[in-house]
Amino acid sequence: MGINFSQRIEQALADSQLRTNFRGAMNFLRNKRQLAFSDEQEWQVLRKQGAAIRQDVIQRLPELLIQLEQQCLQNGIQVHWAQDGDQANEIILKIAQNQQSKRVIKGKSMASEEIELNDFLAKHDIECIESDMGEYIVQLDHEKPSHIIMPAIHKNTAQITALFEKKLGIKTPEGDVDALIGVGRRILREKFEQADIGISGVNFAIADTGTLCLVENEGNGRLSTTAPPVHIALMGLEKVIPNIRVLPTLQRLLTRSATGQHITTYLNLISGPRKKDERDGPKEVHLVLLDNGRANIRQDEKLQNTLACIRCGACMNHCPVYTRIGGHAYGSTYPGPIGQVVTPQLKGLAEEGELLDACSLNGACGEACPVEIDLPELIRTLRHRRQESISKTWSKEALIWLIWAKIHQHPKLYQQATQLAATLRGLTPYIPSPWRKSRNMPKPAKMSLHQQVKDRSNIKNRAGN
Amino acid sequence: MNNARTRILSRLRQGQHKPKTAIPFKARRLETEHFESGVIKALFIDQLRESHAEVYESDGENWSEIITQIANENSFKTWLVAKNLPLIEQTYKTLKSSQNNLSFIHYDKDYETLKDCLFKQVDASITLAKAAIAETGTLLLIPDKHEPRMMSLIPPVHIVLLKQSDIVSSFQQIVDQPLWESTAMPTNIVFISGPSKTADIQQTLAYGAHGPKRLIVIII
Numbered sequence: 001m002g003i004n005f006s007q008r009i010e011q012a013l014a015d016s017q018l019r020t021n022f023r024g025a026m027n028f029l030r031n032k033r034q035l036a037f038s039d040e041q042e043w044q045v046l047r048k049q050g051a052a053i054r055q056d057v058i059q060r061l062p063e064l065l066i067q068l069e070q071q072c073l074q075n076g077i078q079v080h081w082a083q084d085g086d087q088a089n090e091i092i093l094k095i096a097q098n099q100q101s102k103r104v105i106k107g108k109s110m111a112s113e114e115i116e117l118n119d120f121l122a123k124h125d126i127e128c129i130e131s132d133m134g135e136y137i138v139q140l141d142h143e144k145p146s147h148i149i150m151p152a153i154h155k156n157t158a159q160i161t162a163l164f165e166k167k168l169g170i171k172t173p174e175g176d177v178d179a180l181i182g183v184g185r186r187i188l189r190e191k192f193e194q195a196d197i198g199i200s201g202v203n204f205a206i207a208d209t210g211t212l213c214l215v216e217n218e219g220n221g222r223l224s225t226t227a228p229p230v231h232i233a234l235m236g237l238e239k240v241i242p243n244i245r246v247l248p249t250l251q252r253l254l255t256r257s258a259t260g261q262h263i264t265t266y267l268n269l270i271s272g273p274r275k276k277d278e279r280d281g282p283k284e285v286h287l288v289l290l291d292n293g294r295a296n297i298r299q300d301e302k303l304q305n306t307l308a309c310i311r312c313g314a315c316m317n318h319c320p321v322y323t324r325i326g327g328h329a330y331g332s333t334y335p336g337p338i339g340q341v342v343t344p345q346l347k348g349l350a351e352e353g354e355l356l357d358a359c360s361l362n363g364a365c366g367e368a369c370p371v372e373i374d375l376p377e378l379i380r381t382l383r384h385r386r387q388e389s390i391s392k393t394w395s396k397e398a399l400i401w402l403i404w405a406k407i408h409q410h411p412k413l414y415q416q417a418t419q420l421a422a423t424l425r426g427l428t429p430y431i432p433s434p435w436r437k438s439r440n441m442p443k444p445a446k447m448s449l450h451q452q453v454k455d456r457s458n459i460k461n462r463a464g465n
Numbered sequence: 466m467n468n469a470r471t472r473i474l475s476r477l478r479q480g481q482h483k484p485k486t487a488i489p490f491k492a493r494r495l496e497t498e499h500f501e502s503g504v505i506k507a508l509f510i511d512q513l514r515e516s517h518a519e520v521y522e523s524d525g526e527n528w529s530e531i532i533t534q535i536a537n538e539n540s541f542k543t544w545l546v547a548k549n550l551p552l553i554e555q556t557y558k559t560l561k562s563s564q565n566n567l568s569f570i571h572y573d574k575d576y577e578t579l580k581d582c583l584f585k586q587v588d589a590s591i592t593l594a595k596a597a598i599a600e601t602g603t604l605l606l607i608p609d610k611h612e613p614r615m616m617s618l619i620p621p622v623h624i625v626l627l628k629q630s631d632i633v634s635s636f637q638q639i640v641d642q643p644l645w646e647s648t649a650m651p652t653n654i655v656f657i658s659g660p661s662k663t664a665d666i667q668q669t670l671a672y673g674a675h676g677p678k679r680l681i682v683i684i685i
Contacts, residue, residue, distance in 0.1 A: 021667075024667075024668070025667075025668055028668045029668075061477055062474050062477040062478050065474070065477070066474070075650070075652075081469040081470040081473050082469060083469045083472060083473060087469060131675070132665070133663045133665040133666070133674060134663075134665035134666075137665070137666070150664070150665060150668075151665070152665055152666070155666075155667075156667050157666055157667045157669065160666055160667075177666045177667070177669040177671050178671050180666055180671075181663060181666065181671040181673070181674060182673075184674075185673065185674065185675060188675065189584060189675070192675075193580060193581075193584055209650045210650075211650055217661065217662050217663060217664075217674065218661055218662070218663045218665075218674035218675045218676070219618060219661035219674060219675035219676025219677075220674070220675040222614070222618050222655070222675075222676065223618060223675055223676070226614045226615060226618065226653075227576075227580075227615075229577075237473070244640045244643070245637075245640050245641060247636075247640060248635070248636040248637045248640060249637075251636070252636075259664070262512075262600075262601045263601040263603055263636075263656070263658050264658070265516070265657065265658055265659050265660070265661055265662055265676075266655060266656070266657060266658075266661075266676070267603075267655070267656035268653070268654075268655050268656075269650070269653065269654040269655070269656075270652070270653055271650035271651065271652055271653070271654075272650075272652045273652070274652065275652055277610045278608075278609070278610050278613060278652065279572055279573075279574070279575055279576055279579075279610060279613040280575070280576035280608075280613040280614050280615050281576075281608075281613075281614055281652060281653060289473075291469075291473045291476070295473055295476035295477045296476060298477060299476070299479050
């Protein structure tokens, strides 16, 4: 810790194993997604629909949340509202203390990463075990997820084999993924049996029926929400959807974009605690609605589309910067393009604004987004705001752009500047610049385009005469 | 916490410029398209096998023989089966008479009482599917008092009986005409497409992550 974003980037770039792991994983995920959306027309139609559904949700967010709350209460689900991470943590702690719980098992939830729930519960002497295989691996190594869908994507099989041996004292054959998964299964099944609280995230919450939808492959989400006597679901308040009729479209966009699957192994719809005549399921279900800055995002018309995100991870899989530096370098819960947009809005431009620098504005994230979030535009808007907020004090960058703008506004000045550049072109290789560390400095042409066109038309005119 | 609710809602209501009416949603044609009845079963089987499930087709009569055969080939000893469901009862009786060393557990007590036995003893469970989706090879299960949620989750092998006539084309069809009353959702509905799996270790697919390692579907 203590090092800044650009230092973290340098570290990540120097780690060749990390770069190989990410390159392999990103190629894999991109190819799978491409196969899943091989029909371009279908993709376009589906995406338009997904965008329309999410737009509708953003517009009606307060009404939908009230409806969700009412329906959940009717179904016997207790609803809690949390303005920020601290409140959400306190709510969850209180439920745990009421149960005198010491053992919590958790399904995958990025919102719980956002509020740093594990650390908070640990401080109160409550063990919170991650049950998603990737999350479990990351937790074993005291790390954070480096990808929102595949948390342990930065590690390869050999590294995980070594980790299991070191932390669990269990040796598995080299390169044997099945054996590693078998170890995780055995250990975590015991945890499921013993846990007195299960915590999960929510992929979609259906307002008109009070239903929580969880999308997963492993079955840990189902176990976390079924085995313990109490289930607490934590959701960012933008995850609400109006009704079940829009679910197939969103599900299709989510799983295809995330992992290239047409559907995941489990789609789990929970609409209440165990009923009197039922034999299993939690006796209490709690839903924690987390704001943590989301309501403020909605107030800003230019940025509110940030809330359309369904957390598929496609933007990071397609980002050339993410592919090279990996998720940890961002130092934020949400990495990649969506992280660059979400994090500065949740934590402030002054704190996290430098994340916005890690973008070449190539536009790949915007094209990959299944709900048409114009991520490059959001990044540009935030960059602009950041510049506005700091340019009262003259930065070098602001000064350069000011001169650039002046030159381009005045044709005479422009002409003189290009002439000057052409005259001094021999000097460019000697300009002190970090660019020269790994590349040659480009040389301006002998003659500017304006000059060349002028000369050409002069020749033509003469020929015409 | 009411305070938090009020504050969040008032923050959300600030800057509300646009009308609040719902944008009508119309599923695209492809979603609601019905596959021809001849295609539907073949597509379902293809998709399900793609997800690593094992599928058996019966001729309408021999499905209990198929189960007996599965039991023999795999030497599953302890079975988890429901009571009071005609199809399951029939299976149970067939299995029971086929071998005398099989034992049967009924989920007729609460999970808390049964959990040790569920986690440690059961070799295979049999449940019914309410419906299935051809397009993605997906089974729809609605756990209830007869067939609780854990029946399709804890046993290492999960066997599902599905009536051929219950296969529909798409997910959209199921939600457009739900099998449950839309005002009162069942406490749990689960869509299952294959055995439990993960690719969290170097993108290598491994089956039997936390749930069943094998999913066997018998179409009757």
